[in-house]
Amino acid sequence: MVIDLDRCTGCGACVIACAVENNVPPAHEGTTPRTGLTWMRVVRVDDGRSFPDTRSVFVPLMCQQCDHHTPCVSVCPQNAVEYDEETGIVTQVPVRCLGCRYCMTACPYHARYFNWWDPEWPAGMEQTLNPDVSTRMRGVAEKCNFCHGRLQAARAKAAAGSRPLAPDDYQPACVEACPTEAIVFGDLNDPRSTVSAAASSPDTFRLLEHLGTGPKVRYRSRSAAVRESLTRNSVSSEKEQVHG
Amino acid sequence: MFPWVYGFTWSTGNLIFLGIFFTVVIVIGLTLGLSVLRSLRSAQSNEIAHIRWKSEFHDLPAAARTCRHIFAGDTRERTCAHDFDCGTCTAHRHIEELRRSGRIVLHRPAGSGGFSVSSERLYHRGHTWLRREPDGTVVVGLDDLASRLVTDRSTLGLPPVHAAVFRNAPLVTIRRASAGTRILAPIDGEIVEVGGEGCEWLVRLRPRSLGTDAFAHLLRPAEAAGWLQYEFERLQRSLASGGVGVTMADGGLPMQELASAVPVDAWDRALGEVFLEP
């Protein structure tokens, strides 16, 4: 997946689409930005200057789908986090989750969320639930899985047609919902795919590359300042804020 | 966890980890099972008395476990590690051999602190004495320290005739208000007669064995004199430290009736110290 930050307007359509697709319950009373279930969120990063000089960039942030040695898969004591060798997608299995939150501690992208409350939908709203995605219970972790329900549906369809799963058989909800087509999704291993082409462009980068987690979500921006501000570590940004 | 559980793989990591885990569980289980089995077995055989004594001996304060050879002046400092069973102690055997060859002389200490020790009696560390009778039986009584502490015969529960008694197992029970203990039997045997009021001994026993081994652990009169004095001092120390403040001794003779000098709330402790019950 490649996200073009220059195209992102911060509209939040992806966030809504994600929540609707994946049966994320409405926030419980008392939820804070740090206790909500936000598989996908859009973070506004600005350069620390005050208005009107400030420059901002919107960063859609979700599970970065790290490569083989993901920080979260190896730490789960009971195999509730799985790495799918075929697709490279990291999946949370909530029914197996104990709720120890070790994976959340391990994730440098803070892309994992805990069900602090019982999921509740206002009367009638449960009619709108997506039948392809199971709801989760209180006390377990969950996160973006590149719309596992859609992947399963695509697999079933491919199997019915007796053909292997093709990379463009499905698109996650956020990709579909983005009005500016800022998110490109596909098979990074296929050199002919659009996503590969986007990923190999020199203005593409990954978050916290130095950690060696090998995220499969890439960001791109033609602005060197944006690239710089999102790839340097927190030290310098803190320094800048102090000096700025 | 098991090969038939969903998701199990025969990976090296799993094998090592679960192998160690199951080894630990099995060792814990086996050890626990073994101790249950052993305790069941010792409950069936007549080892209870023996084990009870071993356990009690283990919990006695070091001062109560002083080696007998200190009282005889053979050694300066030594704590018994053989449950007062001198027959199994190599050091004891060694000293006895030296003594037989005349290289160590058993000399009677200066005084016995005013406690009377009879030359025809053998003394058990639980404060009973034993006298071998011509008819092959032995009579058992309380030594001078114990009989000054336990003056009222009616508080003693004596065993019935024909009862089997075991060395270092309870022979007599003492019941006083709020305090109770038992007096240990000096040797293995069977009760043949129970002494009445005014009798110098408590019970008459037919020993299981008349060999020297059966009596090797008992103190000879020359040792008993020093021992009784030591025991009396130990009792005093114990009572004094508890804030009881028994003001006997200081070199003087012990009171004729020790019993009246021990305050009511210190009885339990005094009996425990003297009759070796931790």
Place this chain on the structure above:
Amino acid sequence: MDSSLIPRGLQRTSFPRFLAWVLPWVALLGVGLFAVYLCLAYGLNQTNMDNRFAFGAWIYLDLTVIALGAGAFFTGFLLYILRRKELAAVINSAVVIGFICYSGAVAVLMVDVGQPLRAWFTFWHPNVHSMLTEVTFCITCYLTVLAIEYVPLILKNRKLRKNASMLLFEFQLHKLMVVFAGIGTFLSFFHQGSLGGLYGVLVGRPFAFRPAFGIWPSTFFLFILSAAAAGPSFILLTSWLVSKIARKPLVAPDVYRTLGRISGSILLVYVLLKAVDTLVWINRTAPGLGFQASSFYRYGDFGSWILFAEIVLLGLLPALMLLSSRVAQHTGWLVTAAAMACSGIVLNRFVMTIQTLALPTLPFDAFLSYVPSWQEVATFLAVIAYGVLVYSFSFRYLNLFPQERELRSA
């Protein structure tokens, strides 16, 4: 009734006074149990933890009490396996403290996880690559071992030992204690280490991540050493504290000195290795992950003084104090040094658990603060109250300090 349960020859305060001592702790425990009920019934929204601060005060408590409870395994190891007989004076107390620490930690863990009823999943579907799996397995086994080691103490109670079967079981169990001491040592090595590994493997947390030796990060070995150092010091500290509260000597001064010496020598080794580890981390590990180590100490009150306090002030200094024969002559100084050593380890666990999570990783993250909710604090305090209660009852009715009787009449 009460007095017939107190070991013969030991002086214990009157029952009403004992009750007066116990009741406030019972009240504290009660409040804590109510908080636990709230957390179990309404979920972890009762805490102030959140998605970013996913581990909070409870994990800190677990790591700390388990480090301090290491005295049980280490004393057992020294006594039963290395045959340091003089430690028989504190082994009973060490076992009770170990049992309290581990059972308290496990109880809190059960509240801390979101789905306590799924705790068995870890056993059924273990991911053997996770440090937490190792911790879970080891702690469960070791708590069993500690319970087994605690049983003989209880069975030796004056009333219970009158029962022949209790006495026999105690006797036979005690004869095999060396096996349990051995297993306890083995298990402790692994889970103390794995608790360190818990954070050391977090590649996503450059503040905590350490390079691995084999399959274990360096914190694995540092935690074993620091726990082995803190254990004897904590036993020294508690024995002294109990003896102050009970107003009577419980162990001979030379036992204090032995404990101090053991703790000091291990602490010294630990501090040296910790210093090496820190230097490697500053110069190689952290830069390799794209972070300047100095950047971690730029936030709020979490300056580099923490590093200094941890390694020098509460590490090297108490280690040298514990090893000094001049200090060993004064129980007061010895206790101070032991308290400093324990504080150093407590601080280390704090840094590992709380500071790690407070520091930002993403360039646009902020330094986070977290204040535990009253439910978390009450649960935390309930563990302490539980410990005081178990220890108080054990001290009153069991013979925790075999030397007590002799010291009294000395």
